[in-house]
Amino acid sequence: MTRDLGQEQSASRLEYQPPRPRGSILVTGGAGYIGSHTLREFERAGYHPICFDNLSTGFRKFADRFVFVRGDLADRAQISRALAAENPQAVVHFASHALVGESWENPFKYYHDNIVHALNLVEEMRGLGVRFIVFSSSCATYGIPSQVPIPESHPLDPINPYGASKMIIERILRDYDKAFGIRFVSLRYFNAAGADPDGTIGEHHAPETHLIPRLLDVVLGRAQAAQVFGKDYPTPDGTCIRDYIHVMDLALAHVAALEYLLGGNPSAVFNLGTGNGYSVLEVIRQVVTSTGKEFPLEIAQRRPGDPAVLVADPSKARTVLGWSARHSSLSEIVDTAWNWHRGKHLVLKLQAQENDE
């Protein structure tokens, strides 16, 4: 927004400093679910985000109002060209394979791609003198927690190749900081959910493994009965409890993390969650309320490796980054997810055509 100072403010005119444009930020995976919401928050905060994405699971249209580089992190020359051309202040690294089940079917894909792509990225950053990176990590690095809520100091003991790949990348970032002074913030997200309230971007994974979009698919008749995996956990209603964090809150945390780094602070790790968990049955009740539709439920066996409760201790992010969840009530999460989900198939059809162009 341009402020017109006008004649009557001439006394203060000399003191007026136009806002300094903030720098460019290269966002890998910016055409995906969380990345696309984060592009918008960087823009709102005055930065110039550039999306770097191979569109393997993302959508060109999710990033349509931003500079877009179609590139693959497997190819160091493509990364190098993008960094040299855009000269970003920092990199925000979302791009990754991110399906726990698939990481058991194809551990090579997770250990090889996730780790090598991150290495390619930091190595090219080193070569071109880019000094800051914000990394999408996960609560999957903790494994089965021995303490809930989980603080960042909890030991890392992932129980699947996906979580292990994130843990190893965190270790690589630590070593690149020590060796070359590349500062990082690693953000361990809990359960990302919800969508931009404007309904133009949102969650779409194939296959979809996350509870809320799966339930909404059942509501819309695109999937059969909703499955509840285990009703005999040591929780008040017997179903698993998870910490759902609105994707808009995640996006805002990336801006806070970037500003923390640009402010000259040391590398750090933060949990991103609310500190409150909801059970599967509580989420189902909210989906019924938000959509006004009842649907059939099927109680299935527990899935191996599902901890009873996964809830963040988010106090470090509050104290150090000044960030806390503002949009993550269960009703706001499900209402915005529903708003996106109802219209998404039309949007995605157009997007799929554009991705192929």
Ligand SMILES: NC(=O)c1ccc[n+]([C@@H]2O[C@H](COP(=O)([O-])OP(=O)(O)OC[C@H]3O[C@@H](n4cnc5c(N)ncnc54)[C@H](O)[C@@H]3O)[C@@H](O)[C@H]2O)c1
């Ligand atoms: N969704 C969650 O609940 C959750 C929880 C914890 C951590 N995370 C992490 O957050 C990040 C983003 O997750 P998401 O749900 O938005 O995933 P997503 O699949 O929607 O987005 C990933 C994006 O990265 C792009 N990409 C993948 N490989 C690439 C490559 N080699 N080169 C360039 N671009 C590539 C994809 O096209 C896509 O646009 C991931 O790192 C994921 O592990 C997600």
